Amino acid sequence: MKSSRKSKANDVEEILTRGVTEVIDREHLRKALLSGKKLRVKLGIDPTGPRIHLGRAVLLRKLRAFQDLGHRVVLIVGDFTAQIGDPSDKLAKRPLLTPAQVAENMKNYKKQLGKIIDLKTAEVKYNSSWLSRLNFTQVTRLAESFSVQQMLARRNFKERYEKGIDISLREFLYPLMQGYDSVAVKADVEIGGFDQLFNLMAGRAVQKYYGKKEQDILTCEMLEGTDGRKMSTSWGNVINITDEPNDMFGKLMSVRDGLIGRYLLLTTDVSREEINAIESGMQTGKVNPRDAKLRLAREVVAIYHGEKSASAAETEFLNVFQKGRLPANVREEKIQASRLSIVDLLVQTRLAASKSSAFRLIQQGGVKVDGEKISDPKTVIVIPGKTALVVQAGKRDFLKVSRR
RNA sequence: GCGUGGGUGGCGGAGCGGUCAAUCGCACCUGACUGUAAAUCAGGCGCCCUAGCGGCUACGGGGGUUCGAAUCCCUCCCCACGCACCA
Numbered sequence: 001m002k003s004s005r006k007s008k009a010n011d012v013e014e015i016l017t018r019g020v021t022e023v024i025d026r027e028h029l030r031k032a033l034l035s036g037k038k039l040r041v042k043l044g045i046d047p048t049g050p051r052i053h054l055g056r057a058v059l060l061r062k063l064r065a066f067q068d069l070g071h072r073v074v075l076i077v078g079d080f081t082a083q084i085g086d087p088s089d090k091l092a093k094r095p096l097l098t099p100a101q102v103a104e105n106m107k108n109y110k111k112q113l114g115k116i117i118d119l120k121t122a123e124v125k126y127n128s129s130w131l132s133r134l135n136f137t138q139v140t141r142l143a144e145s146f147s148v149q150q151m152l153a154r155r156n157f158k159e160r161y162e163k164g165i166d167i168s169l170r171e172f173l174y175p176l177m178q179g180y181d182s183v184a185v186k187a188d189v190e191i192g193g194f195d196q197l198f199n200l201m202a203g204r205a206v207q208k209y210y211g212k213k214e215q216d217i218l219t220c221e222m223l224e225g226t227d228g229r230k231m232s233t234s235w236g237n238v239i240n241i242t243d244e245p246n247d248m249f250g251k252l253m254s255v256r257d258g259l260i261g262r263y264l265l266l267t268t269d270v271s272r273e274e275i276n277a278i279e280s281g282m283q284t285g286k287v288n289p290r291d292a293k294l295r296l297a298r299e300v301v302a303i304y305h306g307e308k309s310a311s312a313a314e315t316e317f318l319n320v321f322q323k324g325r326l327p328a329n330v331r332e333e334k335i336q337a338s339r340l341s342i343v344d345l346l347v348q349t350r351l352a353a354s355k356s357s358a359f360r361l362i363q364q365g366g367v368k369v370d371g372e373k374i375s376d377p378k379t380v381i382v383i384p385g386k387t388a389l390v391v392q393a394g395k396r397d398f399l400k401v402s403r404r
Numbered sequence: 405g406c407g408u409g410g411g412u413g414g415c416g417g418a419g420c421g422g423u424c425a426a427u428c429g430c431a432c433c434u435g436a437c438u439g440u441a442a443a444u445c446a447g448g449c450g451c452c453c454u455a456g457c458g459g460c461u462a463c464g465g466g467g468g469u470u471c472g473a474a475u476c477c478c479u480c481c482c483c484a485c486g487c488a489c490c491a
C-alpha cells in the first residue's frame with residue numbers, strides 16, 4: 001500500500017526473504033511478483049477457531065504483504081478434515097465439529113483476521129464444498145497422484161514407518177486433500193510454516209497430476225514463545241493478537257533477551273538494518289536490552305491496537321513496574337461486608353483462589369492494602385463506604401474495594 | 405483375539421506396604437536483586453481451620469486383604485507395545 005514503483009523490487013525481496021525459510025520455485029515466484037500479474041495466494045485456516053497468536057500472525061502478515069502488492073488472498077478453511085476427524089490426532093475421540101460450530105468459530109476468527117488481512121478483498125473458502133463432493137472414483141484418481149515412496153519421504157511418516165509406529169492410510173490422504181484444495185482454488189502460491197513443507201509440496205504434485213501449473217510455495221520461520229520454547233497455548237508462552245494493550249505490552253517485555261531480534265524480525269516492520277544495529281548494540285553493551293524490548297513492545301502493540309494505545313501501554317508499564325506506582329485503571333469492586341479479615345477479603349474479591357493460597361500470599365509478603373504490606377493473616381480490614389481501598393496481590397494484581 | 409507393560413498433582417516423570425499431600429524437572433505464584441513481567445538467587449505451589457510436628461480428601465473406576473495401600477489381590481475401563489488375523 002505504500003510501495004512506489006521504484007521500491008517494488010525491494011518489496012518483492014522483502015516478501016521473498018524476511019522470515020522466510022524456503023521458496024520453491026524462488027526464481028519463478030520472483031518473476032511472477034515483478035510481472036504485475038495478480039497472483040492467487042493460498043493459506044490454510046484451522047476451523048477449530050483458535051486465537052491467533054503472534055506465531056500464526058507471521059504467516060498472516062506475510063499474506064498481507066502479498067495483498068499490499070495487489071495479489072489475491074485465498075483463505076481455505078479446513079472444515080472438511082475437522083468434520084471427518086484427523087486420525088493422527090491421538091485424542092481422536094474429541095467431538096468432531098459440526099458445520100454450525102465451524103461457522104461460529106469462523107465468525108470469531110474473522111474478527112481477528114481482520115486485524116491483519118484486508119477481508120474485503122480476500123476470498124474465504126471452505127474445503128468441504130469440493131472435498132465432500134468427490135466420489136470414490138475421483139478419490140482413487142487423486143490417490144494416483146502420489147506414490148507410497150513419495151509419502152514415506154515425509155519425515156514424520158518416515159520416522160514412524162521405520163520405528164514401526166502405525167500410519168493410518170487416511171493420513172496419507174491428508175496431503176492429497178490439501179493438494180486438491182490448491183487445484184480447486186487455482187492457487188499460484190501457497191504459504192505456510194516450515195513444518196508444512198510436505199503438504200505444500202503435495203499441492204504442487206497434485207496440481208501437476210491434474211495438468212495444472214504448479215503453485216510456488218513459501219514457508220516461514222516459526223516464532224518461539226516468550227520463553228524460547230515452541231509457542232503453544234499449553235506452555236503459556238503465547239501472545240495473542242487480541243490481548244489487551246497493557247497485557248500484550250507486558251508479555252512482550254517478558255520475552256527473553258535472546259529472542260528480541262527474532263521478534264523484531266518476525267512480528268514487526270522494523271527494517272532489518274535497524275534490527276541488526278539493535279542486535280549488535282546489545283552485544284557491545286551500547287543498547288540496553290530493556291530499551292530494545294520497549295521498542296519491540298511498542299511496535300507490536302501499535303500494529304494491533306494503534307499508536308496511541310501503544311504509547312499509553314508503555315507509560316503504564318513504566319509507571320507500574322519501574323516506578324512501582326498504581327496502574328491508571330484499577331478494577332473496582334464493591335462488597336457487602338464492612339469488616340473482613342484480609343484472608344477473606346482476598347478470597348471474596350478473587351485476588352486469591354482459596355484461603356490457603358491467600359494465607360501463603362500474605363505470608364510471602366505479597367499483599368498490600370493502600371500501599372502498606374500486610375503480614376499478619378488475621379489482620380481485619382475495615383471496608384470504607386465512600387473512598388476505596390487499594391488492595392494489591394503480588395506485583396500485578398490490583399483492586400479497588402469499597403462497601404456496597 | 406492372545407500376551408506384556410502401564411494409568412500418580414497443570415504437564416513430564418519418581419515412588420512399588422508405613423515417616424507420601426507424595427523425590428525431581430517444566431510451567432505457575434511470592435520475595436530479593438535489577439535493566440522489565442528478562443536473567444539470577446531464595447521460598448512456595450490440594451483443601452479447611454482454633455495455622456499446628458492440626459484435620460480432611462486425593463495416586464484411572466469399583467471391591468477386597470491388612471493395624472496400615474499410590475504401593476498387595478480381584479474386577480471393570482482406558483492407553484502403549486508385541487504376537488495373531490490379513491498370507
